[in-house]
Amino acid sequence: MRYLVTRYEPGDGPQNQMVSFMRSMFGDHVLNYPMLKSTAVSDAGITKQTLYEVSRADATSDERFNKVSEAVSQKRTRSSQPTVWTSDDGKAVAQIKQDERNVTLVVDQKVAPDFGAYLIRALPEIYAAFKRGGE
Numbered sequence: 001m002r003y004l005v006t007r008y009e010p011g012d013g014p015q016n017q018m019v020s021f022m023r024s025m026f027g028d029h030v031l032n033y034p035m036l037k038s039t040a041v042s043d044a045g046i047t048k049q050t051l052y053e054v055s056r057a058d059a060t061s062d063e064r065f066n067k068v069s070e071a072v073s074q075k076r077t078r079s080s081q082p083t084v085w086t087s088d089d090g091k092a093v094a095q096i097k098q099d100e101r102n103v104t105l106v107v108d109q110k111v112a113p114d115f116g117a118y119l120i121r122a123l124p125e126i127y128a129a130f131k132r133g134g135e
Contacts (some may be wrong), residue, residue, distance in 0.1 A: 001029060007041055008034035020086045040067045082106070128133030 023030050082095035093112045095106040107116040
């Protein structure tokens with residue numbers, strides 16, 4: 001089973017913490033790219049329909065396609081807001097910002113003073129494990 005985060009607003013701090021919590025609980029079962037909140041998604045949620053069914057009687061096939069395409073393509077704008085990574089004890093340890101080209105991890109040194117240095121030392125081992133295909 002896989003989980004898709006829907007109606008996601010990247011600038012919403014509590015929502016980011018909840019998504020981080022879900023990722024810590026369910027790991028790779030949570031899909032990497034959330035469905036951003038949009039009018040099309042909201043309309044579908046209100047009427048308990050899929051994106052394809054909303055206003056189906058009032059819209060042509062091309063109009064329905066354009067609505068769905070607009071809702072899905074908005075995911076690219078999510079890169080401007082970081083995701084907060086929260087530790088098991090509820091501390092906001094780091095922020096992760098990801099776009100098509102880069103992943104940036106910023107560790108809060110006040111919350112976890114030695115964690116950044118640990119990551120730097122462990123990075124060669126982490127990368128080697130990644131290249132081997134391990135966890």
